[in-house]
Amino acid sequence: MLDARSGPRKEFDRPDTDSPDLVVDGGRAGEAVGAGALSVEVPGDKSVSHRALLAALLPGAPEVLTVRNANLGGAVRALLPAMRALGVAVDADGGTLTVRRGALPVPQQVRPHPGVTGWPEGVPYLETGGSSAAARLLIGVLAGSGTAAVVDGDEVLRHRPMDWLVDPLAELGADIAYLGEDGCLPVWVKGPVFRPGRTVELRVGSAQARSGVLLAVAAAGLPATVRHPVRSRDHTERMLASFGGVLDEGDHELGWGGGAFTVPEVIDVPADPSLAAYPVAAHLLWGDGGTLRVPGVCLNPTRTGFFEVLRRAGADIAYEYGNGGTEGGRPRGGEPVGTVVVRGGLEQAGPVRVDEPWLLHALIDEVPLLAVVAARLPGTSWIGCAQELRFKETDRLTTTARMAGAFGARVEVAADGLTVRGGAPLRAGVVPGFEDHRIAMAAATLAGCLPGRTTVRGGACHRTSFPDFADVQRAVGARIAKDPL
């Protein structure tokens, strides 16, 4: 499925010195032990927040768009300077983002690139830091709206594949040039998609790639069919449908008719299931009994794989829906919403198994966490269909195995997944976080159930997606001695 151009990354290691360390003492804080019923809230969904913000650039968007309960981690914030450079003012107040069109553009500074000598003149330069969702979705919107711009990212993002998206956009007529290395950022979006009635075939399950194409054809009003290998997270489809856009869904196929839609003035973002997974995992790993509830969570089945897999393995995880899945009466970004309810621990649970592509994609960001939970389960677990994990901010198959291995876990890396042999004695200590938020948060969560002190190197990188990770984990009983934020 992944061709040579998107082949193995040259490097996966990153300096583990950028962020300060996170220090975790094992054991559950006294007041949380056997507390009976705990409830914690987690931030808004990162993926829905990115899409909601970019909706402000679509035709049919209001002059002022309000995004409520947005995720304000580094990955979403990374999109804001790029939007400002396009003449869109964005103000943050708590979790509410107010997005105004028609402001004076605030240019971004160009990040030097060893392979680029001349940057195009008179074209906005848009840099989205380390967030590939921000870059890929933005490229799609620009290629649909006919806005010429250069899209770039930080040194890590410059190594991640953009051809997954650029190739299908080029088939639809978009003129997009690589300014540095082929297939990678920076790219120059020169001309829009314009060829109607085409069918494009995506070669990866990446929802970012599919969403980039969908946003392009939606912004251009271009009838098109998108074929895809896996039905990964469908937030873009749901969002466009909630705006009144018409999508026909077939087997591995999506049809966009080219019709108009209207972006509402307010978009509400549900809580992020990939962040709810950390307090849920911590609660399960301690096994002190009692019930944990996480309300307002996006329960879109393309996102709930972590809960699903643990439930299949024997954990007691349930969902409560109020008001037909909208909890509070308002649909949030077109997403089903409910409360995740976890009872007890992992005493009855066996190994986990992920061997269907849709399921892997429904927990793609939770793989490091699932691997450390599997290390505490009996038997041999398998997390497969995961080849795309090699293209995240680190090669997450390798970094997960190395992080878990530093605790003493037995995790073997295959080309497309991880085997975790449960039952090995685990110990606290100094473990790498690889400047990758998902690796660092998984490590800190496992550390909570091991006696002794663990230092997660560079662990403060959790702010990329979950700025208040330490506070939320403390609320369920974690003893995080040091979170330097």
Ligand SMILES: O=C(O)C1=C[C@@H](OP(=O)(O)O)[C@@H](O)[C@H](O)C1
């Ligand atoms: O569409 C999105 O917002 C995302 C999709 C996933 O990436 P891929 O679509 O590349 O798998 C996920 O890992 C990322 O955190 C956010």
Ligand SMILES: C=C(OP(=O)(O)O)C(=O)O
């Ligand atoms: C992989 C992630 O995001 P992105 O691909 O946008 O960097 C993530 O949040 O785990």
